[in-house]
Amino acid sequence: MEFRKLPPVQEQIMKCVRCGKCRSVCPVFDEIRNETAAPRGHVFMVQMLRDGQVNPRQEVYDRLGNCLLCETCSVNCPSGINVHELNAAARSYIYEQNPSIGKELIFDTMWTKPGLLRTSTKIMSGLQKLGLQSFARNTGLTRMLPGDLPRAEKIMSSIPSQPARNRLRKINRARGEKKYTVGYFLGCGTDILNPNVALATVDVLTRNGCDVLIPQDMKCCGLPHIANGKMDTARLLAIHNIKIFNSYKLDYIISDCASCTSALSRKNMEFLLGGLKIEDEAFEFSDKVMDLTRFLVEVIDIKLPVVNKDDENIRVTYHDPCHLANAQGIKEQPRELLKRIPGVDFVEMADANRCCGGSGTYSLTHYDLSMKILDRKMDNVMVTGADKIATCCPSCSMQLRHGISRHNYKGEVIHPVELVSQSYPKTLPAK
Ligand code: SF4
Ligand code: SF4
Known part of the structure; x- marks a missing residue:
């Protein structure tokens, strides 16, 4: 399939005042305090790129790549410019002329094949247990990886040995009266x-009258590819998932992952596949997509x-994933869900919708900068004294867990649906 090669930027750039x-x-x-790192600077950079005043060099990519794609600028821009979309389109445009073997390997070979991705992470989990990661590090194997990955590997502490897919059926029947048939977009x-979040999601949905279908052949939502300049691959992944889910008769397509629902949203489908x-078909699909909370x-x-x-209440705070709060405007629902759980004392943290610095693969590719942003977030988390830090994004969860360990904090990171599942008498969906 032939895709547009030029980023869709012209109309938006003209609106910047x-x-x-x-x-x-x-x-x-x-953190950087330099105009080249500012969203406005990115808009200007993309304009120069479009006009041929700067060449699509790796150096330009690296400047644009400092952006988290958190969308905070876009939701605050009075002219309604989607700054993050300009940035993502420009990254893709530049990457096509500066391809890298490491990225091709990760994002095209591995991250487009769920089975291979699961096997690779299983191997990493085994390596962690055997202490062989230090062997790979010492022999220079990890230096073959792009960005800050070799230094950032510590963020990926204790990868579970079994993915959720090995523990869930394709069809999970509603318990009690059936109300809806939902497709579960189980993101990577x-x-x-x-995986415990996936088990809790299926548990809670089936308890609440949903037949839950988990298509075995779905692939990644494509957001990591968009963030890493692999827009054409993201389009192919989106098309694959649209065909798979549209082949079933579903009332809703649910995901517990903020990044997935944002990648599958109508807004992102317009960006990727508009025209x-x-x-x-893309809109038929995305109009059924809904965040779990x-x-x-x-x-x-x-x-x-x-x-x-007799049970003591637990103190729970909530961190807004950018891809839920900024990209989809979903802020109240996760809080409301937490407040409905008996035994939860909800406490708001300051700047809850400020990015944690995780942003998909950002903490792995921009470790130092990501840690500065994380440390600010952790200051706000720790003041709450919360036992549980709830959030709805695996990337934020991984980042916040790392923050807890960096700051030696007592709390545990959890998805709201895990707390919901735990509030029922104990039974998980059968294998
Ligand atoms: S907020 Fe919008 S209009 Fe203002 S400088 Fe930034 S991109 Fe331009
Ligand atoms: S980091 Fe967030 S606010 Fe800053 S330019 Fe990127 S998307 Fe915009």
Whole structure:
């Protein structure tokens, strides 16, 4: 399939009035304090790229690549410019002329084949247990990886040995009266890094009248590819997933991962596939996509069993994933869900919707900068004294777990649906 090669930038660039509002809210500019790192600077850079005033060199990619794609600038821009989309389109445009073997290996060979991705992470998990990661490090094997990956490997502490897919059936029947048939978009991060979240999601959905279908041949949502300049691969992944899910009769397509629902949203489908023949099919698909917390609160109107009065309440705070709060405007629903769990004392943290610096693969490719942003987040987390830090994104979870270990904090990172599942009498979906 032939895709557009030029980034869709012209109309948006013309709208920038250089007001600087985006700069005042950008977490990366806060750390770097240099116009080239500011969203406005990125808009200007993309314009120069379009006009041929700068060449699509790796150096330009690296400057644009400092951006988290957190969308804070876009939601605050008075002219309505999607700064992050300009940035992502430009990365893809530059990458095509500066391809790298490491990225091809990771994003095309491995991350487009779920079986291979699971096997690779299983091997990494085994290596961790055997202590062979230090062998790979000492022999220079990890130096073959791109960006800061070799230094950032410590963020990926204790990868579970079994992904969720090995523990879940393709079809999981509703317990009690059936109300909906939902497709579960089980993203790579939840499947591989947080399998317990997937088990809890299926548990809670089936308990609440949903037949849950998990298509075995779905692939990555494509967001890591967009962030890493592999837009054409992201398009192919989106098309694959659209065909798979549209072949079933579903009321909703649910995901517990903020990045996945944002990648599968109508807004992102317009960005990736707008104007192509597949557009109508893409919108039919994306119009069914819904974040799990929104589904449980707005569609199911979930009610939870009353807690044993002898149990002590737990103190829970919430971190807004950028791909949920900024990309989809979903802030109230996860909080409402947490507040409906008996025995939870909800406490708001300051700047809850400030990025944690995780942003998909960012903490792995920009370790130092990511840690500065994380440390600010952790200051706000620790003041709450929370026992649990709830969030709805595997990347944020991984980053916050690393923050907890960096700061020696007592709390545990958890998805709201895990707390919901734990509030029921104990049974998990059968294998
Ligand atoms: S907020 Fe929007 S209009 Fe203002 S400088 Fe930034 S991109 Fe331009
Ligand atoms: S997307 Fe986030 S990190 Fe990137 S320029 Fe905008 S505010 Fe800054």
